[in-house]
Amino acid sequence: MDFLRPDTLAEAVALKAERPAAVPIAGGTDVMVELNFDHRRPDALLDLTRIAELREWSVADGVVRIGAGVPYTRIITELGDRLPGLAMASRTVGSPQIRNRGTVGGNLGAASPAGDTHPVLLTSDAVVEVVSARGRRLIPATGFYLGVKRSALEPDELIAAVHLPETGAPQQFAKVGTRNAMVIAVCSFAVALHPGQGLVRAAVGSSAPTPRRAAEAEEFLSGELTATDQWESPRPLLDSVKRRFGELAARAASPIDDVRGSAAYRRHALAVLARRTLGWAWQDYTGKVA
Structure with missing residues (x-):
């Protein structure tokens, strides 16, 4: 196995053009696991550190604009006030050692349905910046995930950065795992309020072949808040509204039974996560108990 160590992005792009099968490695929190268990044996690693x-x-x-090599720890400490949802999801990733090494760029590159940052990127209308010898292009997060560990990246492309609008509006993220910490999500959920646009964004993770937006839940809650004038005059949400939002969020999933949980459990847990995260986000927005 060859180990390629470029010093600049231009050098990395040139090497990737010459050797499209070279596997990028930065934090190594996913790639090294695959190598250690012999799940992957590439001809070359492309070190981006x-x-x-x-x-x-x-x-x-x-x-x-967050460079693909910015670790989770820095997102938490340096960007928590600008990107609250992404910081929240970053806090749930692994251990402190993993958060010091792992990156959103790596999470995107792996394209695992269980990646913790994916639902937040979807609810934030994030855009992925990729680069190759042919130039740069921007891919909306909604079009980036194509299947289990498959993305819209071309073989000669590298992830350069991810772009997210900064916000002071409420965002929430939560996940369920088989233990309290350092765990792969059985399922996850993110919600973001966009009061200026009168919109709600919601997304599910680890419960379908790709992370995906919960469009029906978004449309229902956006319409409900607009029809009842709650963007301008917020008041506690009815339990029936939160329950319906949870039901519609769970309908966005197409889960499977596996060693971490059953499909039925994932659907139930998503409905619960959706209700809870909506309650927390609405409380942030109103300053009242939702």
Whole structure:
């Protein structure tokens, strides 16, 4: 196995063009597990840790650009006030050691349905920036995930960054696992309120071949809040509204039975997570008990 160590993004892109099968590695929290268990044996690894550009983040016109090599720990400590949902999801990833190494770029590259940041990226209308010798292109998160561990990346492309609008509006994320910490999600859920647009965003994770938006739940709650004038004059949500939101969120899933949980359990847990996260987000928005 060859080990390729470019110093710049331009060098990395050139190497990826020459050797499209080379597997990128940054934090290594997914790739090294696959190598250790002999689930993957590539001809080459493309080490991205020397590339300074990938470890930077910036803000322009209200949009945060996070380099693919920025670790979860920095997202939590440096971007928690701008991207509350992403920081929340980042806190649930592995152990402190994993959060020091793992990155959103790596989460996207793995494209696992259970990736913790994926539902938040979907509810934030995130855009993935990819680069190749042919140039750069932007892929909406809603079109990035194609199947189990399959993404819209072309063989010669690398993930350079992810773009998310900064927000002070409420966002929430929660997941269920087989234990309290350092666990792969049995299922996960994210919700984001967009009061300025009168919209709700919701997404499920680890409960379908890809992370996906819960469109019916979004449309129901957006319509309910608009029809009852609660964006302008918020008041506690009816239990019936939260229950219906949970039911519709669970309907967005197409789960399977596996060693971590049954399909029936995932649907039940998603409905519960949706109700709870909506309650927390609405409480943040109203300042009252929702």
